Amino acid sequence: MGQDNLRYKRILLKLSGEALLGDTPFGISPEVMDEIAREIAEVYRLGVEIGIVIGGGNIFRGVAGASKGMDRASADYMGMLATVINSLALQDALERQGVTTRVQSAIEMREVAEPYIRRRAIRHLEKNRVVIFAAGTGNPFFTTDTAAALRALEIGAEALLKATKVDGVYERDPLQDPRARKFDHLRYQEVLERGLKVMDATAISLAMENRLPIVVFNLRQPQNIKRAVLGEPVGTTVSN
Template sequence: MEPKYRRILLKLSGEALMGEAGYGISPEVMFKIAREIAEVHALGVSMGIVIGGGNIFRGISGAAKGMDRARADYMGMLATLINALALQDALELEKVPSRVLSALEVRAVAEPYIRGRALRHLEKGRVVIFACGTGNPFFTTDTAAALRALEIKAEVLFKATKVDGVYSDDPIKNPAAQKYNSLSYDEVLSRGLKVMDATAISLAREYGLPVLVFDMLKSGNIKRAVCGENVGTLIGG
């Protein structure tokens, strides 16, 4: 299989890392994702990864319960760092070289994020895991994914989630919900589709960054997406 894309940004859902559990990290899911990333890495594809933290703590959920929003968001950023370190560990077991770069300085466990350093790691064939979002409260990891994708000059942003694409409604609650094969950025915004936050979609639209949404738990989907097969929903592009 020949890759269609040579450099990608993969956004992984933190909540999907729970597997069947209600909290935390499922080792089985993490190792499965690591194996799939290893397959893509073996194709010579340059890869950056942004990972969410919803399996541990979501800042917006803490704020809804009375916490200071900025402080809650910083806690959420640290949750993404935990996930990033777990993914790095799983990748090492698959013999895939990787580095964790954090937007918040936590030098004991991760390198500080510097764009030039990230690009050098990618050029040397390492998978770069971006932790702690943008380093700023009030911004989601979706926005961080769009930002990092543009910074590393990725050809596409892969948003890997628990569903197999973008639907007109929640497919679990509404069996009649329609799945879209493709959408424009404006359609996502005007229809209020909850695939990514508006800031991330607007940033992708401004710079023409395609976004592919697909199911990360279906075996082989990351490799299929990299090779240009018809999986999920393509936004823009």
């Protein structure tokens, strides 16, 4: 299959930290990590240039820490460090699949990751390396959703693919209301007006201002990342 079949040739894949849990209550499931790495490797071999932002919720959530009395900035920095752990684990899993991978961190820690440098990241992508962007934006009070939208725009990604635990965006939580309707397509403004839990408002606003399409889909369904880059109908698309 050649690049002519691809809907998106450069993507930013957003993974939640919770996606790495599998059946474990905390940390990283090696089996789930290997499964995700295999899915990404398949897309990589199609010739897609891939940037990745991964959350840290399987280890520590800044908002949750702050709600229990911690200073919000300190809690957010801890959350950023959790994303670095996940990024290094994903790098290892991808390289075992034969995928050349670089981790770039917004918080400098040269012993384990490159510092985030936009031009270097783009050069890695052009050289067919997957780039994992760790430590969010490097600033407290910003989520990894916002980091994903920001990095997607910085590297010139054609779409932001958000891999979640559900198969798209619903009007209400489908686990609480089985009759909740799933949306195939939404406009950015609808997401903001309805308060839908796609991504946080800052990330949606960034995407809206820069016309960056967001595709929300279920990571647990095999081949979904591949289907999204091929432009097949999958999950919910948020665009104009």
